[in-house]
Amino acid sequence: MATTDIHIQHDVHHHDDHSHDEHHEGNFWTTYIFSQDHKTIAKQFLITGIFWALVGGTLSVIFRLQLGFPDMNLEWLKPILGGWITPEGKLDPEFYLALVTMHGTIMVFFVLTAGLSGTFSNFLIPLQVGARDMASGFLNMLSYWFFFLSSMVMLVSFFLETGPAAGGWTVYPPLSALPQAIKGSGMGMTLWLVSMALFIVSSLLGSINYITTVINMRTHGMSFTRLPLTIWAFFFTAIIGVLSFPVLFSAALLLIFDRSFGTSFYLSDIFIGGEALPHTGGSPILFQHLFWFLGHPEVYIVLLPALGISSEIIATNSRKPIFGYKAMIGSMLFIAILSFIVWAHHMFVTGMNPFLGSIFMLLTLIIAVPSAVKIFNYVTTLWKGNIRFTPGMLFSIGLVSFFLTGGITGIFLGNSAIDIQLHDTYFVVAHFHLVMGSASFFGMLAGIYHWFPKMFGRMMNAKLGYLHFWCTFIGVYLVFFPMHYIGIAGFPRRYYSWTNFETFSGFADLNMLVSIAAIVTLSAQFIFLFNFFYSMFRGRLAPANPWNATTLEWTTPRNPQHGNWPGEIPSVYRWPYDYSKPGAKDDFIPQTIPYSETPESNLPHENELIKLETSNGHGAIIVEGKH
Amino acid sequence: MSLIIGLGVILVLIILYLIFRVSNLVTIAKGTKTDEERSDSSNSLNAALFIIFMVVSLGVFFWYSFEYFEDYTLPIASVHGAWTDTLFWITMGVTVVAFSIISIIMFVFIYQYRYKEGRKAKFYPDNHYLELAWTIIPAIVLAVLIFTGLRAWNDITAPASEQAEVIELVAQQFAWTARYPGVKDNKLGGYNFRLIDAVNEFGLDLTDKNTFDDFKSLELHIPKGKEVLLRIRAKDVLHSVYLPHFRVKMDAVPGMTTLFKFTATKTTQEMRDELGNPSFNYELACAEICGRGHFSMRMPVVVDEPEAYEQWKKGQEAWLKQNPDYLKKVPAALQEAAMIKSGMQKDPGATVAEIGK
Ligand code: HEM
Numbered sequence: 012m013a014t015t016d017i018h019i020q021h022d023v024h025h026h027d028d029h030s031h032d033e034h035h036e037g038n039f040w041t042t043y044i045f046s047q048d049h050k051t052i053a054k055q056f057l058i059t060g061i062f063w064a065l066v067g068g069t070l071s072v073i074f075r076l077q078l079g080f081p082d083m084n085l086e087w088l089k090p091i092l093g094g095w096i097t098p099e100g101k102l103d104p105e106f107y108l109a110l111v112t113m114h115g116t117i118m119v120f121f122v123l124t125a126g127l128s129g130t131f132s133n134f135l136i137p138l139q140v141g142a143r144d145m146a147s148g149f150l151n152m153l154s155y156w157f158f159f160l161s162s163m164v165m166l167v168s169f170f171l172e173t174g175p176a177a178g179g180w181t182v183y184p185p186l187s188a189l190p191q192a193i194k195g196s197g198m199g200m201t202l203w204l205v206s207m208a209l210f211i212v213s214s215l216l217g218s219i220n221y222i223t224t225v226i227n228m229r230t231h232g233m234s235f236t237r238l239p240l241t242i243w244a245f246f247f248t249a250i251i252g253v254l255s256f257p258v259l260f261s262a263a264l265l266l267i268f269d270r271s272f273g274t275s276f277y278l279s280d281i282f283i284g285g286e287a288l289p290h291t292g293g294s295p296i297l298f299q300h301l302f303w304f305l306g307h308p309e310v311y312i313v314l315l316p317a318l319g320i321s322s323e324i325i326a327t328n329s330r331k332p333i334f335g336y337k338a339m340i341g342s343m344l345f346i347a348i349l350s351f352i353v354w355a356h357h358m359f360v361t362g363m364n365p366f367l368g369s370i371f372m373l374l375t376l377i378i379a380v381p382s383a384v385k386i387f388n389y390v391t392t393l394w395k396g397n398i399r400f401t402p403g404m405l406f407s408i409g410l411v412s413f414f415l416t417g418g419i420t421g422i423f424l425g426n427s428a429i430d431i432q433l434h435d436t437y438f439v440v441a442h443f444h445l446v447m448g449s450a451s452f453f454g455m456l457a458g459i460y461h462w463f464p465k466m467f468g469r470m471m472n473a474k475l476g477y478l479h480f481w482c483t484f485i486g487v488y489l490v491f492f493p494m495h496y497i498g499i500a501g502f503p504r505r506y507y508s509w510t511n512f513e514t515f516s517g518f519a520d521l522n523m524l525v526s527i528a529a530i531v532t533l534s535a536q537f538i539f540l541f542n543f544f545y546s547m548f549r550g551r552l553a554p555a556n557p558w559n560a561t562t563l564e565w566t567t568p569r570n571p572q573h574g575n576w577p578g579e580i581p582s583v584y585r586w587p588y589d590y591s592k593p594g595a596k597d598d599f600i601p602q603t604i605p606y607s608e609t610p611e612s613n614l615p616h617e618n619e620l621i622k623l624e625t626s627n628g629h630g631a632i633i634v635e636g637k638h
Numbered sequence: 639m640s641l642i643i644g645l646g647v648i649l650v651l652i653i654l655y656l657i658f659r660v661s662n663l664v665t666i667a668k669g670t671k672t673d674e675e676r677s678d679s680s681n682s683l684n685a686a687l688f689i690i691f692m693v694v695s696l697g698v699f700f701w702y703s704f705e706y707f708e709d710y711t712l713p714i715a716s717v718h719g720a721w722t723d724t725l726f727w728i729t730m731g732v733t734v735v736a737f738s739i740i741s742i743i744m745f746v747f748i749y750q751y752r753y754k755e756g757r758k759a760k761f762y763p764d765n766h767y768l769e770l771a772w773t774i775i776p777a778i779v780l781a782v783l784i785f786t787g788l789r790a791w792n793d794i795t796a797p798a799s800e801q802a803e804v805i806e807l808v809a810q811q812f813a814w815t816a817r818y819p820g821v822k823d824n825k826l827g828g829y830n831f832r833l834i835d836a837v838n839e840f841g842l843d844l845t846d847k848n849t850f851d852d853f854k855s856l857e858l859h860i861p862k863g864k865e866v867l868l869r870i871r872a873k874d875v876l877h878s879v880y881l882p883h884f885r886v887k888m889d890a891v892p893g894m895t896t897l898f899k900f901t902a903t904k905t906t907q908e909m910r911d912e913l914g915n916p917s918f919n920y921e922l923a924c925a926e927i928c929g930r931g932h933f934s935m936r937m938p939v940v941v942d943e944p945e946a947y948e949q950w951k952k953g954q955e956a957w958l959k960q961n962p963d964y965l966k967k968v969p970a971a972l973q974e975a976a977m978i979k980s981g982m983q984k985d986p987g988a989t990v991a992e993i994g995k
């Protein structure tokens with residue numbers, strides 16, 4: 012036992028558990044592949060996420076070629092895409108839909124759910140709450156391998172004769188239920204469903220672990236009100252996931268029944284391929300309700316971790332406490348709750364009862380309030396700061412900018428009367444790419460730049476980081492901002508080409524601009540990739556606390572081993588945002604410094620807390636009652 | 639050829655890598671700067687870039703939005719379209735003001751409070767009045783937007799009047815078909831999806847006498863100034879009726895009839911004159927992914943003056959007349975009426991038309 016001190020006496024149950032593993036040497040398989048260490052699992056999620064981001068990005072560039080350069084000869088893609096390129100050198104229209112579907116699925120689930128939550132919840136929760144590892148390392152490992160399996164199944168579906176699923180990432184039946192309706196609804200759709208089922212298992216295993224760890228494994232003194240906002244965000248995200256993913260599972264299950272076992276949950280009165288199908292009594296609208304009951308919370312599953320990450324990074328690099336810590340938690344809580352009761356705003360014109368539309372419009376616009384509060388709090392955090400533009404900080408600022416631009420258009424779409432016209436046009440594509448796609452993507456990149464030193468013990472090159480940021484920031488705006496105009500002009504989404512319609516015959520110029528910008532933006536990501544892998548092996552060695560941050564992860568050694576802290580786990584005495592405190596020597600006070608050591612900067616009520624620290628000799632007894 | 643391009647790309651990459659290595663070594667040779675110094679030099683550049691970005695992007699945004707207004711806005715041709723567009727532009731006004739103010743404040747802060755040696759940031763963890771203010775103000779603004787939106791939505795989705803012109807739109811992969819109730823009874827006849835076949839594409843139930851004069855059209859004709867109620871259905875998968883100029887959108891759902899009512903305000907000719915484009919046509923598009931041909935599911939739309947519209951309807955042949963083979967599906971007792979109503983047989987007189995009633 013490495014930790015034989017008083018500590019154990021008052022907190023045995025969560026302090027001694029892993030310490031004996033510290034010098035445990037695994038072989039290659041247990042260290043890198045079937046690892047149960049949260050840091051390794053986080054890196055596995057990260058690398059897999061980066062892989063999928065590249066795939067998803069490449070798919071979007073291929074279909075952007077079609078939209079931006081409708082006359083281009085794509086013969087040169089034949090070696091990769093084979094029969095999906097028609098003899099005239101065009102993309103097959105059905106394959107276009109498959110590309111869009113796979114792009115959406117991959118980005119939302121594999122990159123921004125698994126890649127983002129999987130990476131940072133795993134990496135940061137134990138390190139920031141002060142735990143040796145996750146509550147269950149084994150389940151955590153399973154979570155990654157279910158994800159891996161799920162992504163392999165999806166990957167296989169690309170190589171099917173009939174192609175991958177092609178009914179949109181929302182896979183609305185009957186299109187997704189009937190192989191007669193589109194080729195992708197054959198085996199491709201089956202694999203999509205299998206893959207998603209595995210993914211849901213992975214996500215649930217992960218979420219349960221995150222929740223348990225946050226509740227049970229916080230170190231001494233780490234009360235809920237001293238948790239960094241990252242942890243709060245991951246915590247809410249996990250709760251949302253646990254409550255909503257099972258609903259997607261049941262939606263998928265019923266779809267499987269309809270597809271394979273002749274049930275009629277979603278199908279009714281269908282005549283296709285020259286025959287009337289026997290199904291009666293089902294409702295396609297039911298699927299939409301079930302899907303969006305996950306689908307909308309999913310938007311926040313994607314977004315909240317990114318907001319948590321940027322809160323942390325913005326506070327650290329402004330050298331200021333995050334403004335309105337409690338309000339930030341409150342608004343996240345409020346968003347988490349509301350996210351469950353706004354789903355039908357995706358269904359205003361599906362034939363759903365219009366009265367429901369009114370209710371959901373009301374609820375949707377309410378959710379805009381806590382979102383606005385978050386933006387104001389970010390801006391106020393910047394006010395009178397002393398801002399250091401690290402690459403992580405740049406990407407966090409980018410996130411706030413996207414969140415603002417994309418959030419604003421949500422006010423249009425949430426208004427059912429306005430949504431009649433905008434629904435399923437490029438206005439929606441612009442909206443969700445900014446507010447959910449790009450904002451979360453930037454949160455992920457910000458997190459990578461910020462925590463890379465802790466992950467790999469080395470620094471990423473800052474100059475390349477700046478270059479990467481500016482190319483991507485401007486690139487993303489050039490890709491998605493023009494889509495607002497195209498959308499206001501009425502252009503429908505998921506269109507292979509618009510030339511059949513006079514109404515949609517304009518904007519060849521804007522569409523070309525968008526496509527060029529997309530190619531440039533994607534290319535700029537290779538700067539990042541180079542920086543990432545190069546720095547992993549040859550970057551400057553990182554100091555233990557490169558950003559002068561206050562949170563616990565920076566008290567670990569440069570390369571934390573299994574168990575995270577070589578000695579005992581540090582205790583926590585203060586909240587995570589004591590930046591630039593008046594009277595303090597440095598512009599930051601780590602969470603591990605007791606108030607008794609900082610009499611010069613303590614606020615009156617903090618002096619009161621000193622007694623509690625000392626009366627106990629050592630560990631801070633938690634005021635909020637954790638025992 | 640592609641080999642040369644490939645080699646060229648690789649060469650460029652190698653050169654870039656070498657430049658990177660060399661510049662890295664040079665910085666190391668010059669002696670490692672401390673973090674503080676480093677951030678001092680690049681910091682001002684990044685801060686300045688943010689200000690430039692803000693000015694240029696807001697500038698381009700406003701310039702493009704005003705300069706190309708005509709290009710990206712669609713003319714309105716329905717009564718409720720005028721309301722929803724007004725709402726749209728009111729929302730636009732409110733949000734663009736908020737957006738501009740917040741953006742400017744944010745980027746100015748970013749620039750103004752960039753790192754300066756020796757300055758200490760202000761410890762400012764919260765301010766309840768401020769937080770209360772910016773919770774309540776957006777809440778009030780949103781409440782106003784919600785209530786105006788609700789009123790429009792309730793009016794748009796209210797039941798259609800009795801006198802509305804009812805037209806059925808049927809979606810299938812990948813075409814639209816319209817069915818009109820016919821001038822004789824002005825009622826749509828019954829249908830059943832099990833009766834659909836290659837010819838009877840509506841699945842008309844010919845035991846229902848209201849079907850006899852129904853007629854099919856591949857063009858959607860609607861009268862100006864009269865309420866139109868679309869009864870929308872789909873045969874195979876989801877589709878969505880989208881009439882961009884009329885601000886109409888409603889999904890077509892297999893197994894469930896959906897409704898949308900609206901009133902057109904400008905005939906095709908009037909719109910042609912207004913736009914100065916003699917070849918202008920209204921169009922109906924599909925707005926819900928439905929398969930391979932989703933992007934080509936177009937139906938021409940014509941708005942006529944009410945008299946011309948009635949004239950057009952009178953000129954259309956009943957579906958039954960076009961497909962006389964199906965007369966055998968009509969029950970014997972109704973055969974005669976079917977012949978008359980569908981126009982296969984001259985109407986012997988007003989009294990006979992009453993037989994069907
Ligand atoms: C290189 C960057 C990206 C580009 C150029 C891009 C472009 C596009 C375009 C043009 C569409 C609409 C295609 C259509 O409707 O025909 C689309 C769909 C979509 N994108 Fe992206 N996108 C990018 C990144 C992302 C990211 C980061 C996300 C993550 C949320 C994302 C999520 C989606 C989703 C969910 C759809 C809808 C798919 C569907 O309609 O089924 N995209 N993308």
Ligand SMILES: [Cu+2]
Nearest residue numbers: 306307354357
């Ligand atoms: Cu939603």
Ligand SMILES: [Cu+2]
Nearest residue numbers: 924926928932
């Ligand atoms: Cu369609």
